Amino acid sequence: MNTAVHVNTITYAATHVATNMLSSIRSIIKGSGLDPGRIRESWDILEAGIAIWLASRHLKSVTLEVYDPRKGGDDLVGRFDFTIDYGYYSGGDGDLWLDPETVAYTIRKNGGFPARCEYRIVADTAPGRAEVPGWTTTAYRSTTGFTRHAVGTAIGGGNLGAALAYYIRSGT
């Protein structure tokens, strides 16, 4: 019985953090003036990958990269990271929670993007992850010239915490 409860707690925490991380990314997209159509159309693929890799502890972070397709090469204009901490609650009995104010604060501090900007979602995973249909390998865009601002933990559950940070261009 204890084993079953433990398994459920881990699974529930992974599902809670995965879905709310995706929901928070959608909030950033909408709050920044970007088209939510792209994340909506890929919702099933994104949620499946994030939930599976969280439950197997392969997921390191999920990143929203915003870029300007009119720029060639160095086209990054903004970035948001949700970094996973698998030991956020040492006791392992944390509640399932979401702090929407952390996300709202990040949107306010970052400001908006021109409507022409596009975005993609990148998951950083440890070796040995399961393959999930719809996901392909890629490399991050360069963050040279950007400064990373850590905001704090936005989502928690079980042992898991998801900390939010955003990048703003600080110079050339």
Place this chain on the structure above:
Amino acid sequence: MSVVSRTVAAIPVRTSVATWNAVTDLLAPAGSAGRDRLEAVTNIAAILITAEYTRQAPIVVIPASGPRIRIRTAHGPDAPEALAVEIPLAVRPSAETGWTMSLPCGIDDIDEIRTALAGHPGIEARDVTDGITVDEPVESAAAGGWSIDYEEMERP
């Protein structure tokens, strides 16, 4: 009008997509005529489930015949309890053609969701604050409807 209500366990017991899949299973068996329409709106419905609009107000299904169906989702600590008491419908109303559906949606998302549903006739989004109010066709006398004329009854 008769109504049948059900509650489906959502996050964290199921992901948002798995929750919609459970709703789909409830309404239409695999291979049935109406199931494709439900599967086609999976991502849209999953977003509404994630936002918990379907906890605040029900998904409403109006079948071609038979009772209206209301489905809510249970979230957080209520979800495991809901999972333990999920009950299938005696008749799955979306197995056949002719049904319509109303999905609850918050004001912040309703323009986006209505645009996304434009390509899915018979499935619409309503303001979550409207509760369970869903427009439906008024039966005409020619179609066999009838009404009581109270003014006529009160005449001397």
